Amino acid sequence: DAKTTQPTSMDCAEGRAANLPCNHSTISGNEYVYWYRQIHSQGPQYIIHGLKNNETNEMASLIITEDRKSSTLILPHATLRDTAVYYCIVRVSLMNRDDKIIFGKGTRLHILP
Amino acid sequence: DAGITQSPRHKVTETGTPVTLRCHQTENHRYMYWYRQDPGHGLRLIHYSYGVKDTDKGEVSDGYSVSRSKTEDFLLTLESATSSQTSVYFCAISEVPTWISTDTQYFGPGTRLTVL
Numbered sequence: 001d002a003k004t005t006q007p008t009s010m011d012c013a014e015g016r017a018a019n020l021p022c023n024h025s026t027i028s029g030n031e032y033v034y035w036y037r038q039i040h041s042q043g044p045q046y047i048i049h050g051l052k053n054n055e056t057n058e059m060a061s062l063i064i065t066e067d068r069k070s071s072t073l074i075l076p077h078a079t080l081r082d083t084a085v086y087y088c089i090v091r092v093s094l095m096n097r098d099d100k101i102i103f104g105k106g107t108r109l110h111i112l113p
Numbered sequence: 114d115a116g117i118t119q120s121p122r123h124k125v126t127e128t129g130t131p132v133t134l135r136c137h138q139t140e141n142h143r144y145m146y147w148y149r150q151d152p153g154h155g156l157r158l159i160h161y162s163y164g165v166k167d168t169d170k171g172e173v174s175d176g177y178s179v180s181r182s183k184t185e186d187f188l189l190t191l192e193s194a195t196s197s198q199t200s201v202y203f204c205a206i207s208e209v210p211t212w213i214s215t216d217t218q219y220f221g222p223g224t225r226l227t228v229l
Contacts, residue, residue, distance in 0.1 A: 044156065
């Protein structure tokens, strides 16, 4: 089972900031939060990841709460091309080879013109 | 984009026939993975490879086998395809294993397999 909880779907107006929440209340101290997205009929695309500090790159920002039990992915100026399913993933224990990345159901983000 | 290709991109086959999917990379990454994606399940790991001729099972490996005779190629074989194996299959690569590093995986474009 996935270790994260995300809303099933969200809408956002084009040009506005899209804020995608993710709950990971059972996250361990050595686990990272990763975000991927999947545009229809394409493979998953890496967006950003973080441990406890907020992170920003050319695609998005990641805000992680102080208790690390939840996070928010922010797409600052959403475009129609950002319509996709967004996956929040908790990276399993760094030293356990038998653990695998588990993708949940994700959030289907619709960018509205 | 990382140099990962998958072939074929689409395939329709009949129950009981063998099927082989190919993943090819030009990045010289050591680690390669095969996932399947089904509605309501997200991505699930089938098999992975940590080097030439070194492979291991993932969480849904039953009915699948893999081979890696060269760094750049990772083959997924369905020995006798079943309708439950109708899915979209993704190949992924990474420089270091996902379980010990914060490095990222890069995914291929996917193969849509339909078993009738």
